[in-house]
Amino acid sequence: MIDVLSEPWCARCGVPISGAVTQATVCGRCRKSAPSFGKARAVARYRSSDSDGADPLSSILRRHKYGLDQSLIRALTECLGERVLLDANDYDVIIPVPLHWRRLYWRGFNQAALLARALAHKMALPVDASSLLRTRATVPQTAQSSGERRRNIKGAFAVRRPDRVAGKRVLLVDDVITTGATVDECARVLKASGARAVDVFALARRA
């Protein structure tokens, strides 16, 4: 069964939290070190495959990543439509997390860009898939700790066209959030280039 996320969650990173929470409650990790993005929201959560190989969303996402199952995008953006996670009025532009050009060449498509386009259609917002670049290919990070991951991703992104980003309220889109290090680094770089605000949307996050 797909585990659709619901409140209560951290007001910043969106990780599920329990106990007495308000709209403004943040998780321990965000309290210790505030992320560069305003808030991150995901439709569903999955368990990493090493902890439970039978998690259905985990295997759907893997198929999606390698282009075998694009219907996932449609199904999960429909989920988004029914549950209002984000307000289109809060954003000026949607920017997908970019792939390094070499990986894009090898794979043939960027799954985050496909999701960004589906979302842009739904939210009636423009997509900018060329201002943010991945300048360094990073090794797959699934087995890394969040600290290792953060170091590995540092400096991997750059803004090619700061003039297109300056003053904008950006909705950054990725298919999956694992530790959050990738979207946090993208948000940091976008804000350093003058973006007024950066929020994050993903199909799924690792629980």
Ligand SMILES: [Zn+2]
């Ligand atoms: Zn948090």
